[in-house]
Amino acid sequence: MTTNVWTKVAVAVQTALAAAKTITAITKANPAVCTSTAHGYANGNEVKLLIVGMLELNYWVGRVANVTANTFELEGVDSTLFNTFTSGTAQVITFGAAAATMQDVNASGGEAKAVDITTIHDDTDKEIPGSKTALSYSFGNLWDPADPALIELKKADNVKGTRCMRFSFASGAKVYFDSYPSASLAPGGSKGEAVTTQTSFKLTGPITAYAT
Numbered sequence: 001m002t003t004n005v006w007t008k009v010a011v012a013v014q015t016a017l018a019a020a021k022t023i024t025a026i027t028k029a030n031p032a033v034c035t036s037t038a039h040g041y042a043n044g045n046e047v048k049l050l051i052v053g054m055l056e057l058n059y060w061v062g063r064v065a066n067v068t069a070n071t072f073e074l075e076g077v078d079s080t081l082f083n084t085f086t087s088g089t090a091q092v093i094t095f096g097a098a099a100a101t102m103q104d105v106n107a108s109g110g111e112a113k114a115v116d117i118t119t120i121h122d123d124t125d126k127e128i129p130g131s132k133t134a135l136s137y138s139f140g141n142l143w144d145p146a147d148p149a150l151i152e153l154k155k156a157d158n159v160k161g162t163r164c165m166r167f168s169f170a171s172g173a174k175v176y177f178d179s180y181p182s183a184s185l186a187p188g189g190s191k192g193e194a195v196t197t198q199t200s201f202k203l204t205g206p207i208t209a210y211a212t
Contacts, residue, residue, distance in 0.1 A: 002211070004169045006105060013149045014164040015096030017048065020089035026054055032079035036090060037070050046093045048164055048178055053086030054079065059205025061093070061164045061176040076210060093164050099149035103196070104140035109133045109203075135203040137179075143187045143195040153183035153199055162204055172212040178204045 025035040041047070041064050049060040057079070064072040112129035144150065156163045160180065167175040179201035189196045 002171050004171050008170040010168040011099035012095035012166040013097040013152045014093050016094040018092040020091050023088040026085040028079050030078035032074045032077040035071050041067050041072050043067050047090045049090050051088035053084050054082050056082045059178045061178050062208035095166050097148040097152040101142040101144050101147045102139045106138045109135040138200040141197050143197040153181040156181045157183045174210045176208040
């Protein structure tokens with residue numbers, strides 16, 4: 001077992017998305033294989049998907065593998081039980097802004113809501129899992145208006161846009177997600193302490209995690 005620690009963690013923010021490549025099929029298999037004619041991708045490229053039908057992969061962010069001229073695998077994705085693909089696109093991500101100010105990390109959400117299916121014939125309540133609550137992160141940051149990541153997140157905040165994020169841990173583990181960031185760059189804090197500012201992220205899709 002590898003224990004990851006919140007130290008020496010590199011955080012990168014999307015600064016650009018390449019032109020969208022049309023996906024014409026995604027297999028229900030382990031791993032999932034996408035068909036995209038003459039996509040031009042290379043193994044290890046980091047991509048963002050926008051998918052109709054196979055909703056489990058909508059706003060998915062991660063790496064491609066075993067690339068051929070017209071196909072690529074979604075590394076680590078078992079789509080066997082996913083919904084059926086209808087249409088979609090992929091875009092290569094440029095993670096061009098490195099964060100240097102993040103401190104406190106808090107994650108919340110992702111729990112399934114309880115749906116009551118108890119009938120008048122039951123003497124014990126019955127519940128099934130419903131939709132999940134929105135995943136979100138919040139960070140305390142040192143206030144540095146020159147930090148490239150804070151600048152990029154503020155750009156997204158200004159237009160209610162999305163940004164992909166990548167966390168790289170000292171162990172080699174990586175985490176990817178797409179989100180709506182909030183970053184006012186308003187300075188805060190306490191007397192005699194470092195000036196801080198808050199950022200938060202409302203995730204648009206799943207978290208993708210890799211051990212290396």
